[in-house]
Every structure is written in structure tokens, then in C-alpha cells.
Amino acid sequence: AxxxxxxxxxxxxxxxxxxxxxxxxxxxxxxxxxxxxxxxxxxxxxxxxxRLARVTDDGRVPDGTPVFDGEGTVLVTGGTGSLGALAARHLVSRYGVRRLVLAGRRGPDAEGAQELAAELTGLGAVVEVVACDVSDRTQVEALLAAVPDAHPLRGVIHTAGVLDAGVIGALTPERLARVFAPKVDAVRHLDELTRDLALDAFVVYSSVSAVFMGAGSGSYAAANAYLDGLMAARRAAGLPGLSLAWGLWEQTSGMAANTDELTRSRMNRRGGLQMMTLTEGMDLFHAALGSPRSLLVPAKLDLRGVRADAAAGGEVPHMLRGLVRTGRRSAQTGTAQDGELLRRLAGLPAADQEKTLVDLVRGQAASVLGHAGPDGVRADTAFKDTGFDSLTSVELRNRLRAATGLKLPATLVFDYPNPQALARHLHTELFPDGGTAGQDVDEERLRRALASLPLARIRAAGLMDALVKLAALDDSTPATGAFDDADEEMAVAELDVDDLVQLALGDN
Incomplete structure (x- = not known):
């Protein structure tokens, strides 16, 4: 993260x-x-x-093949939540599980718990809804002890979790503890207390944020990374263990419902993550259940979109570089690496420099917020009033840092509350003298610019004779081949150094 x-x-x-x-x-x-x-x-x-890679060893359980002991019990933590309820229905309808324990903090008092139990009972299952805080070891011990010997525990499906969005700098021990409790503490208890049981499956719901795309979810990413590691340790010890690092779910309730549209849009733009339907999610669960691996990433990816973004100058997330093949990357427009922004600003009056920077800030802010263009971000409107939060503020900082080459703080948007104020700050940082010195190109910079140009390009621009003539001004020897046409010579003589460099660069 x-x-x-x-x-x-x-x-x-x-x-x-x-x-x-x-x-x-x-x-x-x-x-x-x-x-x-x-x-x-x-x-x-x-x-x-x-690297993310497509699974090549087909671990899909054939339809009709028993996965769980027919007389055994399966525990679903977070069982009354949206993902837990979905898993419970899947266990009963697809795998024929006949005994379920659905554990949650509120148990039977959770919204929809009674209706879910009735639905599953109607499908032929014996269902018990239990109030249990699985982050409390004593309560987990009591929960497992209550499973009857005649129907021993055969499976654990852990879906419980708590989201808490926030950049690294905003995290506190209390916020970490709140997220770690239903993930780290709960799964550690379940692991330790079931090691002597003959389980058919031990499946935990992790998150793609623990693999990549973790910006703004540091505590949640870290908690899920623990689950990924623990399942690897279980497999190494010869025990069942599978961590499913889920992508984005299409939900109207539960944790996924708390993922706002801006966050979803950002995850799609930056990592190609798309929303998957509940049916798609359960199909992926079914495909993963028999895998010999300890970690799988069931997610829906828009690889074409990632490839198109890369072709336009964007970056392919490092985890996707094995799935998205791109040709030679062209120079990214407006980045500090190619100096395009500074070249655009050099030679402009200070007021025009500032206006250009305002347009830059508005355009980047609009991209971060998912707008089609900068019209959705006014120069004098506060960032907080346009929808910026701590994560989008960091993303805007990163974009402006790449465009300007400046070292910018994470608090940039809070220190300079609107595009106008921020653009003025950028202008001050780029041109401490107010922008006037930027209108004069020093000799060394001019030499580097001209030296980088192919001779054919200078000749094609019609500047060869002019440059030869200028080069001869330092000595008394007339330049051979200089202009014969007096009018043309006069036109070139009227050009200042910036005009000459821009012409040499082909910027007509």
C-alpha cells in the first residue's frame, strides 16, 4: 500500500x-x-x-463430486453477511452440504439472518445461526466445542472482515486493531483450534489489495496478506488451506457496498479491475476450491483497457506485466522525464505560465476524479468540495510530481486548497524568480538542444543557413552559404533565441 x-x-x-x-x-x-x-x-x-498468471492446472471440482463429508458440519464466519450468505447458499445448492453453522457478531439478530436460515432449511440443510465474535479466542473455543460429535467439523469458510479506507499516514493503532480483529486474530484462532481436526477445506476470503492495488487500504491489505501467508504455512504443513484474494464484487450490501464509485473507477483505471457479478464470483469459487495452490486471485480484469492505457503512455501495474504485452513505450506526454512541460512554459509570460499550470492541475484533478474533462473542476473551487479525499489527494500529488519533477508533499491538496492556489505554488517552485528567467535560454541549454537535433531535421526546417550564419558571428569569417535573400535574412534576424530553438525543435 x-x-x-x-x-x-x-x-x-x-x-x-x-x-x-x-x-x-x-x-x-x-x-x-x-x-x-x-x-x-x-x-x-x-x-x-x-506476476499474476493464469492458472494452468485445472483444479475445478467436477459437478456432482463430493467436496465435504456428507455427515459433517461446515462453519461459515461472517455467515449472515452478504458474502457469507452467498457462500452458504452455494455450499448447500452446489455441494450438498447438509449441516451449517453461520457465525456472526450479532448472530440471529443480524438483518436477514432468520430469512436466510429459513431459505437454507427449505433447501434441505440443518442450519444454526450463532452469535460469536471470532476475534475472541474463548468464544471460538466455545463455538467449536458446540459442534456435535455425530456431525464433526469438516470445513471452515471465513468471510468476515472490516474495511477501513485511509492512506498510510492516517493509520493509527486503533484503526489497525479494528481491521485486524476479524481477519488476523480470527483466522489465527480458527487455524490453531482446528489443526487436529480432519477438515476437507479451510478457505479464507482475502483481497486483491494484499497482492496489488493496495493504495488507500493499508490496514486491510496488511490483514489480508497475513491470511495469504497463513494459508501457505498450512499447505506447507500438509493441512488444507486456500486464500482467495477477491477482486471487486458487484454488491448493494456488505463490505463491497462501502466501496464508493470513485474507488471502483480508480481501481479500474489503474489496475484494470472490473466488477464481477455474484454468479461470476461463485463460479470462480467453484473453480478454485480444488486447486493445489494456497493463493488464488479470483478477479475480473480489463486487460484490453490496461493495454490501451499503456499504449497511450500509461504504466502497466507490475503485477500485470506478465498478462499485458506492450510494444515499445512512447514518451509520456507532459512528464518531467522528457521536459515537455518546462519547454512549454519557457518563453511564456509569467501570467501565461500560471494559466498553463492551472489547466494542468484542473486536468489532472479531473482524471483522478474520473471526469471526462477539466470542466468538472473549477479553478477557484476547493478540492474538498469537488470530492477529494486523502487517497485522491495522494494520487493527484503523484501525477503532478511526475509532470513537474518537483518533490511535493502528501498534504499538497490540503496546503493549497484549490487549483488556482496550487498552480501558483507550482509556479513559485518551478520559477523562483517569478518566471522571467525562464524566458532566457542559457547558452549551455541551447547547445544541448541543438546538439540533440539530427542535421536533416535542421535542414528540413530551413534553418541550416541561419544557424551557420549565427555560428560565424563569433569570428570575422563570413559564413559560406549564408542567406542570399535579404528579406529572408531580415526575418531570421528578428527571431529571438527562444523562437529559434522552437523552430529548430519543429514547434511551429
Whole structure:
């Protein structure tokens, strides 16, 4: 999450303990910093990077094949919530589970709990809805002890969880604890207290935010990453364990309902994540249940959209680089790397420089908010009144940092509350002298600009004779081949240095 909120600033290295010190470490760090990968694992001299890949080993359970012991009990935590209820219906209708325990903090008092129990009973299942805080070990012990010996526990489906959006800098121990309780604490208790049981399945609901796209959900991403790791540990110990890092659900209630439209739009633009229907989600659950892997990412991706964005100069998220093949990347418009913004501003009057920066801020703000164009963001309207929150503020900061090359704080939008004020700040940072010095191109910069141009381009622009003549001004030798036409010579003589450079660059 910290990486996603601060692109290009953090590299995570999963180091090989054998090469943790000495010359080997220095060589690894040199290789890591030379690349553009935000996460790497080091094993000896091998550097590995994480990638999402399509599952090739088909672990789908054939229809009609028993998954759970017919006489056993399956526990669904968060069982009265929207995802838990969906899983319970699936267990009964598709896998023939006949005994269910649905656990939740409110138990039978939860909204819709009685209707759900009646529905499942009508499908032939024996259902018990229990009030249990699964983050409390004592309550989990009592819950498991109540499962009858005649129908022992055979499966655990953990769907419980709490969302808490916020950038890294806004997190507190209390906010972390609130998110970790139904994820980390609960699953740790369930793992430890069922290790001696003959389970057919132990499935936990994780999140794609623990894999990538974690910006603004640091606590939730971290809690789910714990689930991913614990299921890997269970598999390594010969126990059942499967973590499903779900993408975006199409829901009107539950956790997914708390994911606002702006967040969904951002996840689609930045990571290609699309909303999947409940039916699609349960089909993916069915496809995953028999997999030998400990972690799968059931998600709906718009890879064409990611590819198109990359072709237009955007970046492919590092986790998708194995799924999205792109050609040679063209230079991204308006980035600090190619200096286009500064070239556009150089030579403009200070007032026009500021207006250009206002347009830049409005355009980037509109993109962050998902607007079709800058008209939705007025120069004098406060960012907070246009829908900005802590995460969108960080995203705008990142975009402006890439465009200007400036080091900008995460509090940028709060320090400069509207596009006009922010543009003035950017102008001050870019042109401490007020912008007047930007109208004069120093000699060294001019030499670099001209030296980078192919000779054919200078000749095609009709500037060869003029440049030869100018180059001869430093000595008394007339330039051969200089202008023969007096009018043309006069026209060139009227050009200032900026005009000449812009013509040489082909900016007519």
C-alpha cells in the first residue's frame, strides 16, 4: 500500500539470508536499484519478480463430486453477511452440504439472518445461526466445542472482515486493531483450534489489495496478506488451506457496498479491475476450491483497457506485466522525464505560465476524479468540495510530481486548497524568480538542444543557413552559404533565441 501511494520511492526486497551481508548484498542492491521493479525476491544470484498468471492446472471440482463429508458440519464466519450468505447458499445448492453453522457478531439478530436460515432449511440443510465474535479466542473455543460429535467439523469458510479506507499516514493503532480483529486474530484462532481436526477445506476470503492495488487500504491489505501467508504455512504443513484474494464484487450490501464509485473507477483505471457479478464470483469459487495452490486471485480484469492505457503512455501495474504485452513505450506526454512541460512554459509570460499550470492541475484533478474533462473542476473551487479525499489527494500529488519533477508533499491538496492556489505554488517552485528567467535560454541549454537535433531535421526546417550564419558571428569569417535573400535574412534576424530553438525543435 505504501508503494502504491508513493510510486517510485520504495523497493521491497525479499532477501536471501545467505547473501544478507558482504559483497553479494552490494551486488544485489546495485541490480535492484538499476531496474524498475518495486518488488523482488533474491535467491543466490537469481532475482525473481511477482506476476499474476493464469492458472494452468485445472483444479475445478467436477459437478456432482463430493467436496465435504456428507455427515459433517461446515462453519461459515461472517455467515449472515452478504458474502457469507452467498457462500452458504452455494455450499448447500452446489455441494450438498447438509449441516451449517453461520457465525456472526450479532448472530440471529443480524438483518436477514432468520430469512436466510429459513431459505437454507427449505433447501434441505440443518442450519444454526450463532452469535460469536471470532476475534475472541474463548468464544471460538466455545463455538467449536458446540459442534456435535455425530456431525464433526469438516470445513471452515471465513468471510468476515472490516474495511477501513485511509492512506498510510492516517493509520493509527486503533484503526489497525479494528481491521485486524476479524481477519488476523480470527483466522489465527480458527487455524490453531482446528489443526487436529480432519477438515476437507479451510478457505479464507482475502483481497486483491494484499497482492496489488493496495493504495488507500493499508490496514486491510496488511490483514489480508497475513491470511495469504497463513494459508501457505498450512499447505506447507500438509493441512488444507486456500486464500482467495477477491477482486471487486458487484454488491448493494456488505463490505463491497462501502466501496464508493470513485474507488471502483480508480481501481479500474489503474489496475484494470472490473466488477464481477455474484454468479461470476461463485463460479470462480467453484473453480478454485480444488486447486493445489494456497493463493488464488479470483478477479475480473480489463486487460484490453490496461493495454490501451499503456499504449497511450500509461504504466502497466507490475503485477500485470506478465498478462499485458506492450510494444515499445512512447514518451509520456507532459512528464518531467522528457521536459515537455518546462519547454512549454519557457518563453511564456509569467501570467501565461500560471494559466498553463492551472489547466494542468484542473486536468489532472479531473482524471483522478474520473471526469471526462477539466470542466468538472473549477479553478477557484476547493478540492474538498469537488470530492477529494486523502487517497485522491495522494494520487493527484503523484501525477503532478511526475509532470513537474518537483518533490511535493502528501498534504499538497490540503496546503493549497484549490487549483488556482496550487498552480501558483507550482509556479513559485518551478520559477523562483517569478518566471522571467525562464524566458532566457542559457547558452549551455541551447547547445544541448541543438546538439540533440539530427542535421536533416535542421535542414528540413530551413534553418541550416541561419544557424551557420549565427555560428560565424563569433569570428570575422563570413559564413559560406549564408542567406542570399535579404528579406529572408531580415526575418531570421528578428527571431529571438527562444523562437529559434522552437523552430529548430519543429514547434511551429
Amino acid at each position: 505504501a508503494q502504491a501511494e508513493n510510486p517510485g520511492r520504495i523497493v521491497l526486497v525479499d532477501a536471501d539470508p545467505a547473501a544478507a551481508a558482504g559483497d553479494g548484498r552490494d551486488a544485489v542492491l546495485a541490480a535492484v536499484t538499476a531496474g524498475d521493479e518495486p518488488q523482488l525476491a533474491v535467491r543466490g544470484t537469481i532475482l525473481s519478480v511477482p
